[in-house]
Amino acid sequence: MERFYIAFNRFDAYLVLHRLQQAGIPAHVFNEHMQSIVGDVPPDVAQPQVWLERPADRSRAETVLAALHAERQKTGSVRCTSCGEDNPANFEICWKCGRGL
Numbered sequence: 001m002e003r004f005y006i007a008f009n010r011f012d013a014y015l016v017l018h019r020l021q022q023a024g025i026p027a028h029v030f031n032e033h034m035q036s037i038v039g040d041v042p043p044d045v046a047q048p049q050v051w052l053e054r055p056a057d058r059s060r061a062e063t064v065l066a067a068l069h070a071e072r073q074k075t076g077s078v079r080c081t082s083c084g085e086d087n088p089a090n091f092e093i094c095w096k097c098g099r100g101l
């Protein structure tokens with residue numbers, strides 16, 4: 001196991017985890033509940049972390065993460081083809097009806 005990414009929050013951690021799994025990279029989220037357990041640790045220790053099962057996957061995982069960050073740079077919105085609702089461009093599924101964007 002090897003630490004790969006320190007997330008901003010739990011949602012961010014799971015977004016990265018999901019992308020890694022989609023790419024066939026086994027990974028796990030740790031620390032997701034740490035903030036409620038220990039109050040006095042520095043934020044970088046308490047934040048959720050994504051760990052890779054196989055250190056050999058790191059370079060591929062970096063590519064996945066870079067693609068995710070590039071998507072976040074995009075502004076604007078995406079219109080759901082199912083219900084017509086506007087969603088932030090970085091959303092993967094429609095917040096209203098749950099269909100993939």
Ligand SMILES: [Zn+2]
Pocket residue numbers: 080081082083084085094095096097098099
């Ligand atoms: Zn929708």
